[in-house]
Amino acid sequence: MTQSFETISENRSFGGTQGVYRHKSQATGTDMTFAVYLPEAAQHGRVPVLWYLSGLTCTHENAMTKAAAQEWCAETGLAIIFPDTSPRGDDVADDEAYDLGKGAGFYVNATQDPWKPHYQMWQYIVHELPELVSDNFAIDREAMGISGHSMGGHGALTIAMTHPERYRSVSAFSPIANPTESDWGRKQLGAYLGDDREAWKAHDSTLLMRERGYPGEILIDQGSSDQFLDLLKPEALAHAMMERRQPGQFRMQPGYDHSYFFVQSFMGDHVMWHAERLA
């Protein structure tokens, strides 16, 4: 299979390169845009890579511009990839609500119309995009970690627990932690996967934690003043982690909200966390 992509922009950043690229995705059947930061170390050989999945309403751009990850990735020699959160385009199904459709792919493979034709974000993130970037950038596919914020934290945790052989490290910022019991989850899982709740179980971090956990340590940060705590349900995942004796840490950070000011404040900790485990 030939994989081609075009360069939208490239900017020097902390001695490395912040690039934005576009390609035709087989998984989603649409053009997809993604961002890659390569540290200076990537000029000398393949480097470990951190996947960062964004939250509701985001594109590849939010974290790239507001998470302040490049400084830490440069220092630790880590690449970081910011994918989009859903398919885009005029022929892609959407919903008027901010939390369904475009910008709200929820990192699942939709099985229900009208979403099924393009909303294949799990396939895209887990399979297609890693192949494309490892074929075209100096990243080490054997040293991948994954993180994300909110809906992206949900994606990171569910993906890592499902494919621990692919992701050697995982962390999350204020993840949607128990979507099968939240209005951030039931609506989307019902739309994309249908009414059979059995199909939802593979996409709930708390349920996956109870069932299988993760073979490495997990780092989760949550702001105590997050305006969406009732939707995120950190207590459910914290209980499941500790009940399972899952190695890792769940940190409730006082006074922080759901914004990128929060994410930025702890991005250094997360990048260092992944760098130590991917070295």
Add this chain to the structure above:
Amino acid sequence: MTQSFETISENRSFGGTQGVYRHKSQATGTDMTFAVYLPEAAQHGRVPVLWYLSGLTCTHENAMTKAAAQEWCAETGLAIIFPDTSPRGDDVADDEAYDLGKGAGFYVNATQDPWKPHYQMWQYIVHELPELVSDNFAIDREAMGISGHSMGGHGALTIAMTHPERYRSVSAFSPIANPTESDWGRKQLGAYLGDDREAWKAHDSTLLMRERGYPGEILIDQGSSDQFLDLLKPEALAHAMMERRQPGQFRMQPGYDHSYFFVQSFMGDHVMWHAERLA
């Protein structure tokens, strides 16, 4: 009230002094032994102080010799106090089991015979001993933190949540986190406080967390290979912390057990945690 005590031993340690002392306690009606480490900084003025409460079967001696706290207290200029875990003496009630009676005071004021006459450990730890040490050592009673291991973690958390005005920082190592629902708790609370479970509620960290929490951040470390996890119930406290949005962090440390090898491994983190908050 005249408070007198005798010196059992004093040893230089990391530039400071590790002492062991004995006094007649009014609270317990017995002689009580306690250990105080004073860093070199205490020669120049009053220093902040960390209370460290030990676990079942321990005396003042276990943590003093095995927790490796002195190095960190010297570096940060913190005093640390290691009290005993129960009254001692031939006329003190006891039980054949290791987890009731001597070495198992559970940091409560007993209301039931035969325990009531001497088992007044809450009164001793919270009121009597702080007064004695602040009258006789260069410690700053306005800058006190509290920590502990297992039964002592239970003591530290329940005491700090009940008296946040006295304890400006709190942490715990593998605390007995939900004793009203554990065989490490029901037996002891029933013996010391009687069958009325209302009286138990003030001595369960999970219940106190649900009801009131703590105004500062809390640090808890738990080993994932702890042989007593089913008795400690970290999941209950973690759930209560996150549900309350309690600032702090609950860390599940992979591979560590219930021993002082675990406590020692993270003592540096805890001392630094307290030092930052008591400075």
